[in-house]
Amino acid sequence: xxxxxxxxxLACLFIISLAISLSSCGKKKRNHNPPGNFALTGSPETYxxxxxxxxxxxxxxxxxxxxxxxxxxxxxxxxxxxxxDLMKDALFGDTVVEFNLSYLGFKSDYLxxxxxxxxxxxxxxxxxxxxISSASEIMKNGDYFKIFNLKQPMYxxxxxxxxxxxxxxxxxxxxxxxxEAYNQFIFTADELxxxxxxxxxxxxxxxxxxxxxxxxSLFYAFGIEFRxxxxxxxHWFGDLTRYCQDFPYANxxxxxxxxxxxxxxxxxxxxxxxxxxxxxxxxxxxxxxxRKYDNKILKMELEGRMLTAVGFWxxxxxxxxxxxxxxxxxxxxxFFCDDLTPINVALPAGHSGDQHASDPGCQxxxxxxxxxxxxxxxxxRSGVNYESQEGISFDDDVNVDRKEYIRAWRNEGNTxxxxxIGYIRSISDDSLNxxxxxxxxxxxxxxxxxIKQAPEAKKCLVKNMFKYFVGETFTLDAGYLDHLTSExxxxxxxNSAVAFKETVKSLLTSNTFNIxxxxxxxxxxxxxxxxxxxxxxxxxxxxxxxxxxxxxxGAGAQGGLDLSSWTEIDSVNNKFGFPHKVDGNQLxxxxxxxxxxxRLTTDDLRLRMPLDIHIExxxxxxxxxxxxxxIEEY
Amino acid sequence: xxxxxxxxVVTIATVLVAxxxxxxxxxxxxxxxxxxxxxxxxxxxxxxxxxxxxVIKDRVIQExxxxxxxxxxxxxxxxxENIFSDITPNLRSLLGINEGNGVNSGYKNNQxxxxxxxxxxxxxxxxxxxxxxxxxxxxxxxxxxxxxILAKLCTWPEAESKSDKTLQELWQLLxxxxxxxxxxxxxxxxxxxxEFSKNTKKEAILNMVVSILYNPYFLLK
Numbered sequence: 142x143x144x145x146x147x148x149x150x151l152a153c154l155f156i157i158s159l160a161i162s163l164s165s166c167g168k169k170k171r172n173h174n175p176p177g178n179f180a181l182t183g184s185p186e187t188y189x190x191x192x193x194x195x196x197x198x199x200x201x202x203x204x205x206x207x208x209x210x211x212x213x214x215x216x217x218x219x220x221x222x223x224x225x226d227l228m229k230d231a232l233f234g235d236t237v238v239e240f241n242l243s244y245l246g247f248k249s250d251y252l253x254x255x256x257x258x259x260x261x262x263x264x265x266x267x268x269x270x271x272x273i274s275s276a277s278e279i280m281k282n283g284d285y286f287k288i289f290n291l292k293q294p295m296y297x298x299x300x301x302x303x304x305x306x307x308x309x310x311x312x313x314x315x316x317x318x319x320x321e322a323y324n325q326f327i328f329t330a331d332e333l334x335x336x337x338x339x340x341x342x343x344x345x346x347x348x349x350x351x352x353x354x355x356x357x358s359l360f361y362a363f364g365i366e367f368r369x370x371x372x373x374x375x376h377w378f379g380d381l382t383r384y385c386q387d388f389p390y391a392n393x394x395x396x397x398x399x400x401x402x403x404x405x406x407x408x409x410x411x412x413x414x415x416x417x418x419x420x421x422x423x424x425x426x427x428x429x430x431x432r433k434y435d436n437k438i439l440k441m442e443l444e445g446r447m448l449t450a451v452g453f454w455x456x457x458x459x460x461x462x463x464x465x466x467x468x469x470x471x472x473x474x475x476f477f478c479d480d481l482t483p484i485n486v487a488l489p490a491g492h493s494g495d496q497h498a499s500d501p502g503c504q505x506x507x508x509x510x511x512x513x514x515x516x517x518x519x520x521x522r523s524g525v526n527y528e529s530q531e532g533i534s535f536d537d538d539v540n541v542d543r544k545e546y547i548r549a550w551r552n553e554g555n556t557x558x559x560x561x562i563g564y565i566r567s568i569s570d571d572s573l574n575x576x577x578x579x580x581x582x583x584x585x586x587x588x589x590x591x592i593k594q595a596p597e598a599k600k601c602l603v604k605n606m607f608k609y610f611v612g613e614t615f616t617l618d619a620g621y622l623d624h625l626t627s628e629x630x631x632x633x634x635x636n637s638a639v640a641f642k643e644t645v646k647s648l649l650t651s652n653t654f655n656i657x658x659x660x661x662x663x664x665x666x667x668x669x670x671x672x673x674x675x676x677x678x679x680x681x682x683x684x685x686x687x688x689x690x691x692x693x694x695g696a697g698a699q700g701g702l703d704l705s706s707w708t709e710i711d712s713v714n715n716k717f718g719f720p721h722k723v724d725g726n727q728l729x730x731x732x733x734x735x736x737x738x739x740r741l742t743t744d745d746l747r748l749r750m751p752l753d754i755h756i757e758x759x760x761x762x763x764x765x766x767x768x769x770x771x772i773e774e775y
Numbered sequence: 776x777x778x779x780x781x782x783x784v785v786t787i788a789t790v791l792v793a794x795x796x797x798x799x800x801x802x803x804x805x806x807x808x809x810x811x812x813x814x815x816x817x818x819x820x821x822x823x824x825x826x827x828x829x830v831i832k833d834r835v836i837q838e839x840x841x842x843x844x845x846x847x848x849x850x851x852x853x854x855x856e857n858i859f860s861d862i863t864p865n866l867r868s869l870l871g872i873n874e875g876n877g878v879n880s881g882y883k884n885n886q887x888x889x890x891x892x893x894x895x896x897x898x899x900x901x902x903x904x905x906x907x908x909x910x911x912x913x914x915x916x917x918x919x920x921x922x923x924i925l926a927k928l929c930t931w932p933e934a935e936s937k938s939d940k941t942l943q944e945l946w947q948l949l950x951x952x953x954x955x956x957x958x959x960x961x962x963x964x965x966x967x968x969x970e971f972s973k974n975t976k977k978e979a980i981l982n983m984v985v986s987i988l989y990n991p992y993f994l995l996k
Contacts, residue, residue: 179956180939180943180956180959180960180963181943181946181947181956181959182947185956188952188956191952192952192953194952195951195952195953196952199830204825204826204829204830205829205833206829206830206833206834206951212952242875243873243875243880245877246875246876246877246878246879246880247875247876247877247880248873248875248880249873249874249875249876250823250824250825250868250872250873250874453877456876456877456878457877457878467878470878471877471878474878475877612996613881613882614820657955
């Protein structure tokens with residue numbers, strides 16, 4: 142490609158311009174009539190179905206295409222049947238894992254680069270058992286809501302070789318190496334028993350013991366390290382190591398033979414387990430094939446290869462000054478779709494003197510951020526729980542007194558609720574807030590329960606599903622979202638995995654999914670029964686209807702502002718906007734929107750809209766951001 | 776050569792972005808949809824490098840053969856200079872990529888610009904050249920279906936190489952169900968035009984393939 146020579150260059154130029162003139166406007170409606178009739182497979186109608194099947198196939202099969210035959214066969218089924226069929230395939234499990242990672246904010250293509258298998262990318266950066274376990278639940282119609290719970294079982298990966306000590310081992314298979322490691326261990330352990338039988342002296346024993354420990358190094362090829370960590374564990378060499386380290390053997394040599402027997406038994410269990418984990422016995426075609434780490438083995442305190450939530454803690458470190466706010470911001474953003482847009486808060490009269498800044502500007506975010514952070518208060522570096530300890534150590538290597546540290550969340554003087562920890566919706570109306578059931582000692586697990594119950598979290602999940610399965614850039618009508626969410630909630634009461642699948646089905650059969658030349662800012666799906674004609678733009682119309690129209694509708698609208706309709710307010714410039722009459726005169730669009738922004742953000746409770754009524758933080762944010770956009774428009 | 780081509784593509788890509796209703800945000804003449812002003816932005820953006828590469832693999836590459844479109848950014852034998860060779864591993868990230876560390880996440884670099892349009896061109900024409908080269912040297916890169924269609928294209932300028940049937944097969948192979956009938960008809964008319972018949976065999980195959988793959992219906996979501 143691209144050989145030298147100017148004729149070639151010109152040829153290239155020609156191709157590119159042709160290709161572009163041909164294709165660049167492809168996504169726009171063509172004005173001219175196409176030459177000739179339908180020339181592709183089947184009739185226009187069947188072709189459209191084939192198109193839909195091919196696209197749905199790619200979406201539900203994690204990017205893999207269906208073969209032509211599969212497309213043809215599936216296109217004979219109803220759309221619902223097509224989706225049901227494709228959801229049975231293991232590839233759908235991978236699709237859900239990918240969706241989960243994107244929902245959790247950790248989807249990263251860098252991890253998929255060649256040479257990196259599905260598994261190694263989980264090691265290298267993101268380890269999310271909740272993404273995997275909830276996807277497995279989808280496949281067996283179980284509890285999808287495990288996605289909200291960070292605390293999930295560890296997953297084990299197939300046995301892979303990670304290091305060799307001896308060059309001569311380099312050519313061996315995983316199985317050969319495992320057998321050899323096992324045999325050497327057993328052989329040396331038997332030798333050691335012989336030493337104890339024949340001439341039990343501390344010197345001869347400890348010499349043979351160090352040979353045994355040395356021989357176990359072969360296990361390191363599987364990430365299992367007997368020499369350091371396990372050397373201290375009483376499942377393995379703990380007391381033997383301690384005896385031999387205690388040179389010059391002040392104590393007489395105990396009879397270690399029974400201990401060697403249990404060590405050999407433990408090894409047998411481990412060996413049998415590792416055999417089941419050999420690549421030939423444990424085939425991972427799809428991430429949902431991953432097995433949970435065997436509890437019995439877990440108790441043996443092996444390091445080995447497993448998938449834990451480490452990725453979460455590594456990506457969201459806590460420092461001595463951060464007070465878990467990064468983690469709290471993560472929870473608000475990911476599970477509640479709250480981006481913490483700084484909109485002033487109205488502080489009720491007399492509210493001040495908090496430990497945290499009581500400046501309304503800071504409170505705009507911190508009133509909900511800090512109480513959320515409290516759920517993490519006992520978790521220090523890498524998510525380690527320091528609850529039972531005096532001190533707490535952070536990711537920035539600072540150690541502080543734990544009791545002093547967690548005082549930041551104390552609700553001093555309030556015995557009923559001693560902690561300022563919870564999901565806070567309102568400063569002025571405490572009944573709207575969610576606190577842990579265990580007020581005396583709120584725990585992270587309680588946060589997961591709150592997320593599971595909160596309607597905002599369901600809506601946020603469905604919103605993320607729309608983005609993932611339909612498209613990031615489409616405008617989502619809030620009424621449609623509300624409709625999808627209430628359908629989801631209804632079904633989730635029975636079974637959350639079925640609810641998930643049904644919602645995906647609704648999305649893939651929606652108008653938006655099928656639209657051929659979409660326009661930004663336009664919605665293609667509404668709440669059933671809604672005619673968008675004459676309503677305000679779909680981005681906000683539902684939110685206005687829900688929160689404002691009760692007072693701002695029709696002729697008697699408060700303040701002369703009708704937030705329920707959208708008409709031409711400036712026929713000269715062809716501008717549309719809200720009817721907004723002050724003293725009989727229509728205000729300009731920019732004036733109306735400036736007033737809306739003022740009323741949404743003022744900290745004067747007498748002026749703040751919606752008057753005396755609670756509005757979800759996300760909805761206030763949506764109206765606010767949209768109004769700013771609209772001021773620009775006019 | 777590269778510099779020259781780059782300039783050309785920059786210009787063309789600008790035309791591409793400006794000429795097709797893909798207008799930058801701002802106070803331009805806003806069309807009305809449902810009586811509501813809308814912003815024309817590019818909906819969707821690129822499918823992204825990973826997906827596009829997978830699509831190509833699924834459609835034309837022989838199963839089990841490792842294949843990376845980004846391979847075409849690398850220095851070919853007896854090619855003297857390649858301004859990209861040092862940064863090849865990062866180039867694909869310019870073609871649409873998901874990134875996420877929990878707090879910040881999203882789909883980046885998914886809007887067409889002059890640089891990534893040039894990169895797409897290099898990758899896709901590299902693939903097209905490999906296809907055209909099979910007329911002389913059989914390679915095991917492509918799957919059977921692709922080889923069969925290429926065999927017909929290799930008869931250029933014989934009638935079979937540009938018959939309605941062959942062209943539909945090629946279109947369907949590469950585009951699958953991604954585009955509309957109208958798009959196909961426009962492309963077919965272009966390939967069957969007198970102007971196009973002046974191409975040599977290799978140019979013809981290269982141009983046919985690139986003009987399908989460089990189409991927004993193929994590259995965009």
